Amino acid sequence: MLSVDNIYVKYGSFTAVKGISFEVQNGEIFGILGPNGAGKSSTLKAIMGLVDYSGKIRLEGKEIDINAKNQIGYVPEEFMLIESLSPMEFFEYIASIRGFRDEDRFARLIYGFGIENHVTKPIAALSMGTKQKVQLVAALMHEPKLLIMDEPLNGLDAKSTRLLKELLKVHVEKGGSVLFSTHIMDIAEKLCDRIAVINNGTLVAIGTVQELRSMAHEEGTLEDIFLKLTGEDEDIRGIVHALSK
Amino acid sequence: MRSLSELWKLSQYFYKELAFLSMLDMRKPNSSEEAIRKVLSNSTVSMQINKIFLSLVFIAAEMFAVMQHTVISYTSVFILITFMFALFFLQSVTYFFKVNFDILATLPISKKEQNIVKSFTFLRIFDTPLVITAISFPLLAGFVSLWSIAPAFIGAVLSEIFAIAIVLYLSKIFYKKLASPSRGWNAALRFVFIIIWGSAFFVLYAVMIWLPIIYRKIEHFEPVVEHYELLLRALFPFDIAYMMLSPEPISIISSLLFLALGIWLAKRIIREIGTKINIEYKSATKIELHSTTPLVGMLKKDLKITTRSPGLAMLLILPALEGLLLMGMNMHGTTILSVIITFVIIYLYSLFGFENMPLLRSLPVSKKFLFLEKTAMAYIVFLGTLAIMNLYGAITGHIINPVWQALLGISMAAASIVVLALGDMLGIRTNVAMSALGFLLLVIIGNAIALAPIITCIVVQGALGIILSFSTAAGELLLTILYLHRAYL
Numbered sequence: 001m002l003s004v005d006n007i008y009v010k011y012g013s014f015t016a017v018k019g020i021s022f023e024v025q026n027g028e029i030f031g032i033l034g035p036n037g038a039g040k041s042s043t044l045k046a047i048m049g050l051v052d053y054s055g056k057i058r059l060e061g062k063e064i065d066i067n068a069k070n071q072i073g074y075v076p077e078e079f080m081l082i083e084s085l086s087p088m089e090f091f092e093y094i095a096s097i098r099g100f101r102d103e104d105r106f107a108r109l110i111y112g113f114g115i116e117n118h119v120t121k122p123i124a125a126l127s128m129g130t131k132q133k134v135q136l137v138a139a140l141m142h143e144p145k146l147l148i149m150d151e152p153l154n155g156l157d158a159k160s161t162r163l164l165k166e167l168l169k170v171h172v173e174k175g176g177s178v179l180f181s182t183h184i185m186d187i188a189e190k191l192c193d194r195i196a197v198i199n200n201g202t203l204v205a206i207g208t209v210q211e212l213r214s215m216a217h218e219e220g221t222l223e224d225i226f227l228k229l230t231g232e233d234e235d236i237r238g239i240v241h242a243l244s245k
Numbered sequence: 246m247r248s249l250s251e252l253w254k255l256s257q258y259f260y261k262e263l264a265f266l267s268m269l270d271m272r273k274p275n276s277s278e279e280a281i282r283k284v285l286s287n288s289t290v291s292m293q294i295n296k297i298f299l300s301l302v303f304i305a306a307e308m309f310a311v312m313q314h315t316v317i318s319y320t321s322v323f324i325l326i327t328f329m330f331a332l333f334f335l336q337s338v339t340y341f342f343k344v345n346f347d348i349l350a351t352l353p354i355s356k357k358e359q360n361i362v363k364s365f366t367f368l369r370i371f372d373t374p375l376v377i378t379a380i381s382f383p384l385l386a387g388f389v390s391l392w393s394i395a396p397a398f399i400g401a402v403l404s405e406i407f408a409i410a411i412v413l414y415l416s417k418i419f420y421k422k423l424a425s426p427s428r429g430w431n432a433a434l435r436f437v438f439i440i441i442w443g444s445a446f447f448v449l450y451a452v453m454i455w456l457p458i459i460y461r462k463i464e465h466f467e468p469v470v471e472h473y474e475l476l477l478r479a480l481f482p483f484d485i486a487y488m489m490l491s492p493e494p495i496s497i498i499s500s501l502l503f504l505a506l507g508i509w510l511a512k513r514i515i516r517e518i519g520t521k522i523n524i525e526y527k528s529a530t531k532i533e534l535h536s537t538t539p540l541v542g543m544l545k546k547d548l549k550i551t552t553r554s555p556g557l558a559m560l561l562i563l564p565a566l567e568g569l570l571l572m573g574m575n576m577h578g579t580t581i582l583s584v585i586i587t588f589v590i591i592y593l594y595s596l597f598g599f600e601n602m603p604l605l606r607s608l609p610v611s612k613k614f615l616f617l618e619k620t621a622m623a624y625i626v627f628l629g630t631l632a633i634m635n636l637y638g639a640i641t642g643h644i645i646n647p648v649w650q651a652l653l654g655i656s657m658a659a660a661s662i663v664v665l666a667l668g669d670m671l672g673i674r675t676n677v678a679m680s681a682l683g684f685l686l687l688v689i690i691g692n693a694i695a696l697a698p699i700i701t702c703i704v705v706q707g708a709l710g711i712i713l714s715f716s717t718a719a720g721e722l723l724l725t726i727l728y729l730h731r732a733y734l
Contacts, residue, residue, distance in 0.1 A: 048607050069609040080604040084553040085546065092535050096542020097608050107532045116532060 001026045001177040002047070002146055007055030009042040009201075016042040017053070018201040024146070024179050027172045031192035032181040033226055039201040040181040041077055044150050047179075048074050059146065070098055073139035077150040077181075079131050083124035087115060087134045090123060091141070100142040109137045113160055129155040136164065147171060149180035153187065165191060189222040199230040247358055256365035263340050263366065264289050291674060295681050296373035299333070303378045304385075311385045316477070316486045319386075319397075323404045323482030326378055330371065330408035336556040336595070337370050338416050346519055363519035367409070375405055386489060393489040399500065400485035403507040407481075410510045413518060416555045539610070543618045544625070550599050560595055564588040564630040569637055578645040579699060582653060583692055585630055586660065590691040591684060593623035593661055594668050598675020612669075613729050620661040627657050648711065652698040655718035660695040662725040666732070694721055 002024040009017035017039040024030040032040045046053040049064060059068050082090055091106065100106075110116050113133040118126060123134065132155045139147065147168070153161050168178050168191065182188050188195055189209055197204040197212065205215050209222055216228040227233040306325055310318040344366065349359040368375060379401045386393035475495070477483035484499035537545070551557040564585045571581045597619055605615065631650055638644035664687045668675070673683035698721070702714035 050603055050606050066609050066611050069607065072607075074607045076603070076607070080601060080607065082546070082550070082601055082604070084550055088532075088534075089546070089549060092537075093542050093546045094608070095534055095536040096545075097539045097610060099536075099539070101534075101536050103534050106534045110532050119532065 001028075001060060002179065003056070003058045003061075004043070004047065005056040005058075007043070007046055007053050007057060009039070009046050009051055009053045011051075016201055017046065019055070020196075020198065020201070020203045021055075022196050022203065022206055024177045026177055027175050028193045029168060029172055029178040029180070029191055031188045031195045032179070032198060033183075033185070033188055033195055033222075034181075034198035035230060035232060038198045038230075040198055041150050042201075043198070044074075044148055044179070044181060045076075047148060048072070070142070071145045073142065073144035073147045075132075075135050075139045075147075075149040075152045077154070079135065081123045081131060081134060084122060086120050086122055087126070087137075088119040090134065091119075091138060094138045095141065098142045102141075105143070106137075106141050109141055112163055113137060127155075129157060129160070132156055133160060136160075140167065143176075145176050147176065147178045147180070149178070151182060152180055153182065153184060185221065185223040185226060195222075197226060197229050204229050246355070249361070252358055252361045253365050256362045256369060259344050259346065259362065259366040260369040261289065263337075263344050263370065264292050266340050266343050291680065291683075292370075293373070296371060298682050299329075299371070299374040300377040300381075303329070303374055304381050307378075307382045307385050311389055314389050314490070316483060316490060319400075319486035319489050320482050322382060323400050323485060326401055326404035327408045327411070327482075330375070330405055331411045332559075333371055333374075334367075334409060334412040335416070335559060338412055339554055339556060341367055341370070342416075360515050360519055364515045367518060379405065390489070392492075396485050396488035396492075396500065399504060400482055400489075403485070403503060404482065406507045406511050406514070409514055413514060539614070540618055540621065543610075544622055547596060547599075547619075547622050551596065554599065557592070557595060557599065560588065560592040561626060564592070564626060565633045568630055568634050572634065572637055572641070572643060575643070578649060579696065579703075581634070581645060582649065582699070583696060585627070585634075586653075586657065586692050586695045587688050589623050589627045589630070589657070590660070590664050590688050592626055593619060594664055594673070594675055594684065594687055596622060597665055597668070616662055616665045616729060619665055620658055623661045624658060628654075648702060648714075649699045652702060652714055652718050653695060655715075655722050656695045656698050659718070659721035659725040660691040662729055663694055664691045666725075666729070697721065 004023070005021050006019045007017055007021070008015060008019060020039070020043055022030070032043065034040045042051060045051045047057055047064065048069075057064055059071065062068065064072075082093070085093065095101070095106070110119065113136060115130055115133050115137070118130050123131065126134065132152075136152065139149070152164060156164065165187070168180075172178060172193075192209075194206065194208055195212060196206045205212055207215065209225070212222070212225050212229065213219065216225045218225045218228045224233075227236065303326070307322055310322040346359070346363055346366075349362060354362070379398060382401045383394040383397040386397040478487050478493065478496045479499040481499070481503040484496045484503065487493070487496040488500050536542070551561050567588055568581055568585050571584055600615065600619075631653075634645060635650075667673075667690060668683070668687055671683070671686075673687065674680035698714040698718035701717050702710045704710070705713050
């Protein structure tokens, strides 16, 4: 479905992503894990064409052009909304651009995420969690083949978190794909078919949780594997030791 | 209580945030430290250049008034100060409301100090012209009469306070009562409110336009001024102007009363400037998705954004109001059209700045489509303005040459596309008050392209003139569309 081949993202003299490559298959949930500033968001932004990059990014064997963006649903980490509009007006704008008309699916998503009482308020007046739900509905409504989500569970309540997880499972069962970044190890471990661990802009490891476990020679949780692979476990011990003095 | 200089220094961080927000709007979501530094440094430098340019405009107007040394010339300076600062602040107030001052509440700073920091941040947007105007006018007036220095200073400062008060209170009413999302009758009602609201500004503007004409023909108007002298001596800003020339008890009392009002307003502004605006809304009765075509969807979105932003709403109705005013003054058709083009270009490029570029890049929308959609929006405003002009012309028998209107119907599209592409390419900030020089460049180029066919028609004349002018207009449009097609695939 999606292939990312040796991409570099530079911001002036700083290189945020250094030659990362991976593929996301049809019917797969692919997770990107990494510490803050590792290059996760930059990788996802490069796929969406939000930042300049070198390397190749292809969706179903073709470069991602304007038309291909109708096959993608994107949830950014920072809100990309129009604050003076209401969620309903925002959805109508997005639906018009995408040529989306399925009112039943739309209504199910609105009621599913429980934002039916907020759709006429200005987006500027919504809570962080409700804004995140608005972004999710906007990304999900046109049933894209590929979902790209940057920390999609930020600010979500328990019901919406569970709903999103279930929807992602249904999405891949239907042959769609999901690429998402998260800090929540538990969710990555339970939800992802494969995981890429990124640190300092480079790909540290890629594979299923079992494969990562054997690479790290670590039998613990995904958190333990992640900290071992990124070399942060030593750091933590050092910091705790220094602070406890 | 911290010293005012300490609070002024603290406000610079929020001002930098404001300047940065105004510049970042049109940039890519490129969050590297280096890129942010560059935007930040460019934003403050370009704002400073803009402030110096605006200050020079004020000084020129003041010099002109001092040379005239009449009640009307001095009054017109005070009205000019009020209107221009009101318009500038109005265009920038959106960014001020975007700045997050919450961090102040977490610091050991009193509520009063927080409000002063917020007020200083607001004043910093146009600090140089505000200070220069308040100093230069008394100094210039002092050359003619030493007695004028104090009233000129008080009048300039009061005009600035009134401008800020007008912007803040009207903006708050606007956001609270008019900016909430609504459909049908409520939306129509909102539009009526916008016209009334915009007209309040326009009256000020009209007075500013009329006054120079009045004092150019001062001998005709002197009897009128003399007739109403007693009343005018008691009204701001005439009272201050009389104070500068021949102070009498009634002017002194009136000036003191307006001074007290100004001080009271300034205190209220400091107290209320940062208060959050609670926007009113109604709950949805049923969930219905009104999806349409991409073009109509974007146009509807732009119209909603326009009617919910005080600055944009003002710019939307200015072409028509301005056109009507100039028609009322029996101005030449080309002058009227040029002014309409100018205001449409200002609206167009300002609207472009309201586009959420990162969101747009994640959607199946090309830059070519974006430019064409914005051109369509500008075109709707332009045609609406022409329709109002023609309606007024039909009533008064003063219709602008229909051939010129037809020519402009073609060349305006070309001018709009060039303005958008050029502004985007040069990275001109999309706020007229914060980038007056950049807008001036766009207005000059836009006017040149839009008026070129009309000028051809006037110069060549006859059937050949009409053929050549329509060919010019069609050629311009064709070239810009070809450029758009090649440059933005």
